[in-house]
Amino acid sequence: MARPYWKGFLKLSLVTCPITLTPATTEGEKVKFHTLNRKTGERIYTRYVDSVSGKTVEKDDQARAYEKGEDDYVVLEEEDLDAVQLESTRTVDIAQFAPADSVDWTFLDSPYFVVPDAEVSEEAFIIIREAMANEHVVGLASLVLGGRERAVMLQPWENGIVLWTLRFGDEVRDENEYWKEVEEAPVDKKMLSMIEQLIKDRTTKWSEAFVKDPVQDRLLDIIKSKKTHKGKPKPAEAEPVDTGGSNVIDLMAALKKSLEATPEKETGKSRRR
CATH class of the missing domain: 2.40.290.10 (Ku70; Chain: A; Domain 2)
Incomplete structure (x- = not known):
């Protein structure tokens, strides 16, 4: 705890x-990395340096400032922030x-x-x-x-x-600035019903399995393999994707194919669950 x-x-x-x-x-639990000097194997640390002299600035000499304009700053002291x-x-x-x-x-x-x-x-x-x-x-x-x-x-x-x-x-953007880019158009009732059927077929209970981090798991596998085997593990080859010779997708055909390929429709078990 x-x-x-x-x-x-x-x-x-x-x-x-x-x-x-x-x-x-x-x-x-996230995989975290350190930056090393590849030649010596020693860790590298970040330091604040003066932009003009290039020299390291000690902590006591570091100050927070607000930029009013180009090369024009107002320095704020701790008592200003506390106030x-x-x-x-x-x-x-x-x-x-x-x-x-x-x-x-x-x-x-x-x-x-x-x-x-x-x-x-x-x-x-x-x-x-x-x-x-x-x-x-x-x-x-x-x-x-x-x-x-x-x-x-x-x-x-x-x-x-x-x-x-x-x-x-001021951190939250106005959604209306983005929604106005979406043009309103009449909805095809047949395609709408097909989408609704897809949603029904794929509706299930929430599970934490949906929010697993596959990248983290793969990183851990690579780290584990590097500890036990020398050399880089071979990346898995991606399967070729059949584009059918066209980049244009027929929405109605895609919906029909999706409904036909729904696993729940084939077994009938998932929907009962």
């Missing part, structure tokens, strides 16, 4: 309880609620599991969670994480609460 990333308090009006936040996702943070960095104070389905998914950033930090706080935690679930709402609050003030959303989830950090408004 992962260690808590953050400890503090969950507050709703006069109801307060100690909580912990733990990241709901992890990249600990814009929340007064409290240890409390998730639920300021308001919103219907659970009203928050656009594109604003959801990183999820954290929220759990009570003490046995005496479980009752208050459960009451807040159950009340939100019964009212079909999510809580909205602000929180400082990683030295940065973030808007967060609290969502009741089974026996706990999931806290989502929310992307800032």
